[in-house]
Amino acid sequence: MAAEEPRPISSLMDLSGRVAVITGAAGHLGQAMASTLSELGCSVCLLDRNAEALEKSANQLRTKWNKPVEQLLIDLESEDERKNVLAWVTQKFGRADILVNNAGFVGDSALTGWVVPFEEQEIGTWRRAVEVNLTAAFHLSQVLSPLLRINSKGSIINVSSIYGVVGPDLALYQGTAMGNPAAYAASKGGLIQITRWLSTVLAPDIRVNCISPGGIARNQPEPFQERYIERTPMRRMGREEDFKGAAAYFASDLSAWVTGQNLMVDGGWTAW
Structure with a gap:
């Protein structure tokens, strides 16, 4: 059999004719990934629970790349x-x-039992984080797998975190209202294993x-940023643009023979 012409x-990067479903699509990282795939020719389905931000993101994508965009308002905590x-x-x-699977449970100022000392972290809040960060990714992968299989080029991209791989240095958060809940780390670590x-x-x-992003x-509060940057080999925090290459790589035929991998996009944070 003759070898195929390379x-x-x-x-390899061209996503024309393909369709992507992106959760947490109205957030900073979700918008960057949706824009990347649209730029490469992909139609996109944006899923988020924030109606105003979702509408804004969809309109911006349509205007910028002139590709089909649909949006679905959804609460990923709901199985139905x-x-x-x-x-x-x-x-x-x-x-x-x-x-x-980009959506992440990060909480807000009204959420109890989240950014508090370990002994005060609540089981109910733990369950909510696991439901969004891990169960929803499993469930949507299961629900959409019949469509993803059809053309034999399906690609699922899970978005985890450095804290799915390493433990936190709580000294980073001293003097701030920030924290690092156990449920976030456990659910993100589980997402890496379900990937495999x-x-x-x-x-x-x-x-x-x-993809496992760093900070x-x-x-964020200046003391946190200073400590984080000092701890990072690349001497800066990440920005949304840093994740476009990873999204393009895993979504397209650039990675046609790559599966089961977890790419750390963290400025070297986990290389120490």
């Missing part, structure tokens, strides 16, 4: 709402090629990989 990089995603994507596009599990079970039709600059 394709140029531009062809997650079940409806397959029918919705099928009705809107009739296919799905890429799933980005799914990669062998869903092969060869669907590839499953993971991204989001106007």
Whole structure:
């Protein structure tokens, strides 16, 4: 059998005709990934629970890249709402090629039992974090797998964290209202392992990989930023642009023979 003619990089990166489903798509990182895939020619389905931000993100994408964009308001804590995603994507596009499990449970100022000392972290809040960060990713991968299999080029991208790999240095947070809940670390670590599990079970039709971001600059208190940067080999915090290459790589045929991997995009944080 004659060897296939090698394709140029531009062809390997081309996502024209493909459809991506992205959770947490109205957030900073979700927007960056959606924009990346749209730029490469992909149609995108944006999933988020923030209606105003979701509408704004969708309109910005349509204007910037002139590619099809659909949005779905969804609470990823709801099993019933997650079940409806397959029918919705099928009705809107009739296919799905890429799933980005990006949504993350990070809490807010009104949430109890979250950013508190270990002894005060609440089981109810733990369950909510695991539901969004881990169970929803498992469930959506399961729900959408029939569509992802069809063209034998399916790609699932899970978004974990450095804290799914290493433990926290709590000294970073001293003097701030910030913290590092156990449920966040446990759910993100589980997401890395389900990546490995799914990669062998869903092969060869669907590839499953993971991106683990380090700290991204989001106007955190200056003492925290200074400590974090000092601890980072690249001597800065991350920015959304730093994740575009990883998203493009795992979503496209650039990584056609890559599955089960966890890529640390962290400025070297976990290399020490």
